Amino acid sequence: MKKSLSRICLPAVLLAAALPAVADVPVANRAITQAEVLAAQQGWCQALLDIGAAHAQGGRAAAKALAEKVIDTAYGYQLGPVLFKPTLTVAPQTFRTTKAGALAYFVGGDPAFPKDEGFALKGWTRCEISNSALFIAGDSASTQGNVSFTGKDGKVTTVDKTWSYVKDDAGRLRIVVHHSSLPNTPR
Amino acid sequence: MKKSLSRICLPAVLLAAALPAVADVPVANRAITQAEVLAAQQGWCQALLDIGAAHAQGGRAAAKALAEKVIDTAYGYQLGPVLFKPTLTVAPQTFRTTKAGALAYFVGGDPAFPKDEGFALKGWTRCEISNSALFIAGDSASTQGNVSFTGKDGKVTTVDKTWSYVKDDAGRLRIVVHHSSLPNTPR
């Protein structure tokens, strides 16, 4: 999305198609738009950095409190199991269908998930998304592409990532599928 | 939707929200937008007038040929039964779940539907839509409101009308629910 400060002039009749067309008719809209998907992706990146910042300032307790809030608002655990395969998990705890499993992955410190170190606590300084393609099915929408995390030392880790969202009754997108993996490295 | 010939100038940054946001990423979009719904409604009105014009020029055969094309492109009979309750049908043929029943309603002349006179052949000169509200569910969308038909004599007939659409694989909205009724007249 390239932004510019210049002004663009369009015939009003063309513009009408892009702007809300029936201003005075009440509309309920449960469909998912491309703009909503892109905003949800950015929100995930921002939340990851925010949890890291909370950790730097208030330690794991602060990070955990924020992570819990993030999971409650950005994931769909209220709606059922979430199909979440984080980047760094290993069997037999590869998949995190519960909120507890997601929380452990992001902030660690849960004896029930002993191998989790806390992905959000690694001190990431940037999180950037590069989509390969989007598929908006109507009431759900999926993205696939790369997400790149910049560490404190400037090193960039890039993962392959798929997200799927549904829109909840309040109109908020929630992640219900999340598959993340390190790039395949042929031997 | 008021149109004007004047030009409207907007900061490009505002406009960006309305235009496709990720120009170079392929996107499949099966969600239904408000603009698509309004265009489908206008298409229905125009098709009704077109069938009437075909009738005036080429008689019922021409009207029937066009009506068949319209039903094939605007209704969802390929997808299954359509929930169609036209304005003027009576029991036991109130509901027209098949294409044959829809065609008979619009152009008449089918001995299997002896009471159908051909709603599209009544010489309508205008067809105007006034929505009460829209509900976009994601992969389906519904409208409810009034549709007003102006006859050759200038008399206006207004009906209460509900339409629901789904988007087919080719990206086209198709009517899968259509309930039309004359206003209730209390005795």
Place this chain on the structure above:
Amino acid sequence: MKKSLSRICLPAVLLAAALPAVADVPVANRAITQAEVLAAQQGWCQALLDIGAAHAQGGRAAAKALAEKVIDTAYGYQLGPVLFKPTLTVAPQTFRTTKAGALAYFVGGDPAFPKDEGFALKGWTRCEISNSALFIAGDSASTQGNVSFTGKDGKVTTVDKTWSYVKDDAGRLRIVVHHSSLPNTPR
């Protein structure tokens, strides 16, 4: 749906297709099934009779309290405007996009809707549904057909009715489209 008290025996392998197939895998299911639609329809009829019974026992106040509860649980006014065209309303209050408008229609007594007498207070003794067809779009589902109401005097009133439902986050079907009309009576 015909019920019988006899027992039906099927090979277990056939039965498996109808029963939950992956018993130990968590499943979130936001799709709408035919059985859910039929149950929601029956629930509407039962609620109408229940409001009438509350009226007979406790007067309009009791009927109103129950009707409010019914609207809150069976309609989708929490999700946005509902596309509701009741059988007996007249312009300019034909469409009831708000909960207040729906409540007035069912129990009357609201000076803002002076022509509403309270459809649920008419003493109906039976409410029967005869579907013409169903269209399940995935996250929404629509029905169309007749609903017949039997009055205290045994007289039956039959209407043409369309309902559309969506499933809310709690898994409950909610009516978001409701178009009801008396049969067309050709002059």
Place this chain on the structure above:
Amino acid sequence: MKKSLSRICLPAVLLAAALPAVADVPVANRAITQAEVLAAQQGWCQALLDIGAAHAQGGRAAAKALAEKVIDTAYGYQLGPVLFKPTLTVAPQTFRTTKAGALAYFVGGDPAFPKDEGFALKGWTRCEISNSALFIAGDSASTQGNVSFTGKDGKVTTVDKTWSYVKDDAGRLRIVVHHSSLPNTPR
């Protein structure tokens, strides 16, 4: 899904809830069921083995002809870009949004995708699915879990896999998201 040859007897009234409930009413059903998802998964495994068998008998040309048919019927490239991250691809060709990219992955031999050896030609003798969870959104459905491939030498390769399906106009599930990755191996 455990099958048994014994017969199970249920009261008809219970059974009615599981069997089609309105036998004589036409129903269009675009929702996705759990059974359809499980069948689509099995179909993918079977197709993989079938392409391998075609290769063994008729060489790469035969495998390619079958793979093309499989992609045309099981994936959603007709509907737009498919979000496909195969197990073994590497940057800059990690994601296969086009049919050509999918075909190259399965059978290799395409100079435009020089690193593809043909995953389906590796002589797999078994393909088994173990789901972690399912999320059925209505008009789309997702699965996540493990898929295990047994090689000619009996060695089992297990991958983490996410699939999402939509139902096309003909009622067929099509894969529109596919993310597969080798298990994370902590260093």
